[in-house]
Amino acid sequence: MRNKDQRVKSISYKSKDITKCPLCHHEFQIEQLHSGGGRLIAGKLTAELRRLYDISKKYGRIYPQAYQIVTCPQCLFSSFPKDFNQLQAGEIETLKKATLQRRTGIEKIVGPVDFNENRNLVLGAASYLLAVDCYQHRGMNVAPTPKKGICSLRAAWLFHDLNDEFPKMGFDKIRDFMYTKAVRYYQPTLEIMSTGSEPHEQFINLLGPDTDNNWGFDGVVYLNGYLTNKYLDFVTKDPQEQIKLLDLCKRHLGKLYGMGKASKSKPSVLMDMAKDLYEEISERLEALTGEPVESGASS
Numbered sequence: 001m002r003n004k005d006q007r008v009k010s011i012s013y014k015s016k017d018i019t020k021c022p023l024c025h026h027e028f029q030i031e032q033l034h035s036g037g038g039r040l041i042a043g044k045l046t047a048e049l050r051r052l053y054d055i056s057k058k059y060g061r062i063y064p065q066a067y068q069i070v071t072c073p074q075c076l077f078s079s080f081p082k083d084f085n086q087l088q089a090g091e092i093e094t095l096k097k098a099t100l101q102r103r104t105g106i107e108k109i110v111g112p113v114d115f116n117e118n119r120n121l122v123l124g125a126a127s128y129l130l131a132v133d134c135y136q137h138r139g140m141n142v143a144p145t146p147k148k149g150i151c152s153l154r155a156a157w158l159f160h161d162l163n164d165e166f167p168k169m170g171f172d173k174i175r176d177f178m179y180t181k182a183v184r185y186y187q188p189t190l191e192i193m194s195t196g197s198e199p200h201e202q203f204i205n206l207l208g209p210d211t212d213n214n215w216g217f218d219g220v221v222y223l224n225g226y227l228t229n230k231y232l233d234f235v236t237k238d239p240q241e242q243i244k245l246l247d248l249c250k251r252h253l254g255k256l257y258g259m260g261k262a263s264k265s266k267p268s269v270l271m272d273m274a275k276d277l278y279e280e281i282s283e284r285l286e287a288l289t290g291e292p293v294e295s296g297a298s299s
Contacts, residue, residue, distance in 0.1 A: 011039060011059055012067065012118060019070070022087045023096050026074035030081070031119050033067040040064060042212065047226060047273065049219055050157055051212040063161070064211045065154045066124020069131045073115035076102045078130035080206060083142045094137045106130060109174060110162075125162055128155035132181070143202035145192055146220075149185030152178045153209050153223070179227065180234040186224040187245075190252065193217050215270060221256045222274050225249035229281055239288060246285050253278040 014029040021028070033039075039059050043052040055061045071078040077095055087095070106113060110126050117123065128151045135144040135151070156178035163171040192198045207216055209223060228235065228249050232242050257274040286292055 010034065010037075011062060019084070021072040021075060021077055022085050023077045023092060023099070024072065024075040026072055028073055028116070030070055031067060033062070033064055045269065048153070048157070049209050049213075049215055049223060049270075051210045063121055063124050063158065065158060066119045066121065066127070068154075068211060069124075069127035069151070071115045071123075071127045071130060075099045076106065076113075076115070076130050078127055078134050079138075079142075080131070080147060083138070083147075086142060088139055088141075091137055091139065095134060098133075098137070102130060102133060105133070121158060121161055121165065125155060125158035128152070128158065129178075140198050141202070143192070143198035143200075145185055145198055146189045146203040147206065149182055149189050150203075150206055150209055152182035152185055153227075156182060176231075176234070180231050183224075183227045183231050183235055186220060186227055189220055190224055193220060218256055218270060218274075221252045222270060222277065225253045225274075225277050225281065229277065229284065243285065243288050246281050246288070250278060250281045250285065253281070 012031050012033050014031055017029070018027050019030055020026070039056060039062055041054040041056055043054045045051055053062060053064070068080070069078050070081050070084045075096075076099070077084075103113075106126050106129060109129065110122050113123060113126050115123060115127075119127075131151045132148050132155065135142075135148050138144045156175050159171045159175035159178060163169075163175060193200070204216070205214065207214055207219055209215070209219060215222070228245055232245065235245070236242055253274050257271045257278065
């Protein structure tokens with residue numbers, strides 16, 4: 001047990017600063033992931049722009065996403081670090097009233113949780129569900145929509161991992177549910193990026209979607225297309241609505257990879273993935289409409 005504790009401590013550390021919860025005033029220390037030292041061994045990039053990591057012989061498997069959300073151990077209020085103490089009076093009252101609902105809700109899904117413990121896969125997955133729930137009650141000033149999209153997608157990733165670790169416990173259903181929530185938040189995020197209806201500075205550095213690289217607006221365009229295409233039947237069964245959604249995704253993707261050669265801001269890996277997805281959606285549209293569709297990027 002001592003060796004295990006030492007290994008956990010070498011993966012993460014508790015901040016020296018004391019954080020006070022704005023809801024219940026509980027004081028705690030935020031756990032943060034150590035960097036360097038061969039802890040994270042980067043593996044492949046998935047089609048969802050998730051960076052996979054190889055298992056370290058020294059540190060074991062590490063989930064960097066599990067450390068990104070601040071969660072009060074007492075009332076389970078959760079958010080990204082910069083939003084934690086930026087609550088309005090009305091938000092405080094609403095979130096306070098939902099405290100019992102947060103705990104009973106999350107424990108129905110993953111069982112009892114103790115955020116005083118070191119972060120692990122279960123607590124990481126739970127933290128994103130809690131964050132999505134809490135951002136439902138936040139104002140437009142913190143740009144809740146894009147953050148709910150990011151949190152939903154990362155929750156889906158971690159519940160995917162939980163299902164691999166603990167199969168036949170229903171985590172695959174939570175995974176798929178969170179993917180469909182991500183679709184519903186990524187679609188309006190595209191509009192927000194264009195209109196500025198939620199402040200860009202509140203989320204532009206969080207778009208990720210993973211912690212290793214920020215793919216920015218291009219990543220949002222690509223992921224909106226990828227997730228919509230993959231989970232289309234979960235979003236709508238109406239063929240006409242499916243055609244409308246896919247056509248919109250196709251037009252966005254065409255503009256993304258049709259804007260020229262790869263560059264530092266538009267890496268070739270993303271352009272190649274966008275082009276492949278564009279072609280895949282074109283074929284699906286042709287199958288749905290029964291008509292040939294224009295191939296190639298739009299200008």
